Amino acid sequence: MAIDQIPLRDAAVSLGPEQHGYPVTTPDHPIEVAAWVHTRLGHRQVTAEAVAWTPRAARIRYLDEHGRQGFAWVWASAVQRR
Structure with a gap:
């Protein structure tokens, strides 16, 4: 069963490559994390799961309250390992 993607209007704001632009580490298995994201409705x-990271940022995969999947690059300080 395919997971629906979060529509762009509801997705978390993602950092651009110029903000996280270091070599990217990609783990063999995602790391479970809690992360703060910013959407059009505010911060939450x-x-x-952290699916990649640099020294300054992490790329996360998350599900919204409707069970839709989204991806975003967020600052490392917004992420905490669970």
Whole structure:
């Protein structure tokens, strides 16, 4: 069963490559994390998986309250390992 993607209008704001632009580490298995994201509705904490990172940022995969999947690059300080 395919997971629906979060529509762009509802997705978390993602950092651009110029903000996280270091070599990217990609783990063999995602790391479970809690992360703060910013959406059009404001800031909120999500349960997520870190699927890649740099010294300054992490790329997370998360599900919204409707069970839709989203991805975003967020600052490393917004992520905490669970």
